[in-house]
Structure formats: C-alpha cells, structure tokens
Amino acid sequence: MELSEISKSEIEQEIxxxxxxxxxxSKALDATRYFEFIDAERFVGLNADGTNWNSIVGLRELVEPGFNAVEKVESLIFTNVRISVIDLNTAILVNEYEQKILLKGGTHYKEAGGGTQVWSKASGKWLLVSISASSKP
Incomplete structure (x- = not known):
C-alpha cells in the first residue's frame, strides 16, 4: 500500500x-529522558569510532559518562536534517551537526559530525532502533 503525501507529512512531523x-x-544532559526516545529491546547501532553497539548497553556506556563529564552544552546546531519515510512504522533521519561544550574542569570542546537514525513505531510511539554516528575531521 502506497503512503499518501498527507500521511508522509504527518509522519515527518511526528519524527x-x-x-x-x-x-x-541532549542539551539538558538528561540521560534518563534521552533514553526514553530509544527502543531498548531492538536497538543496535554504529559508533563514530567504527565499533558496533549490539544493544542499548553499549550506547548507555558512552552517553551516560559523556553527559556526566559535561558542565554545559554551549551550542548544538543541526545544519542539515532530512527525514525519509519508509512506511507507516519506519523512517530514517539523517543529520549534520555542530556542537560546542564546556567540560567539567573548564575545557571547551568543539566537534561536528553527522548521523543516521532509524525510527520505528512498532511499539506504538516513535523510537530509535538504530543510530550510526560519524565525526567530521
């Protein structure tokens, strides 16, 4: 069954x-809320360093200490976001970002990169089932 343009638009807005x-x-450094957007049962992904996250555990091991090391997110800007609707329950979001943070201890850190996110509505609400991350040199 083909999706209507109205359905695609509604799904894009929900995503x-x-x-x-x-x-x-992420900006609030709220790991609990961050993980509410991820399907803990189905999640797999690819870290920017080229290693797999074969479950939510690996992502938690990166995100939670990372958030705890940051004093403040000074800016987090998404310069290019595109959503592609696959079907009523699946969509892919690609993005490019730039981020400036202040680490605890006073070090300023700047990074940029991109990501691919697979969103699924299999559980009744839109959740991430996969993330692939990349870093710009």
Missing part, C-alpha cells in the same frame, strides 16, 4: 517532534 525531544534531552 521531527521526537527528534527535537531527543535534542532537548
């Missing part, structure tokens, strides 16, 4: 809202 919630949780 955009979920993505914005994820971004706000």
């Amino acid at each position: 955009q809202q979920s993505f914005e919630g994820l971004v706000e949780a």
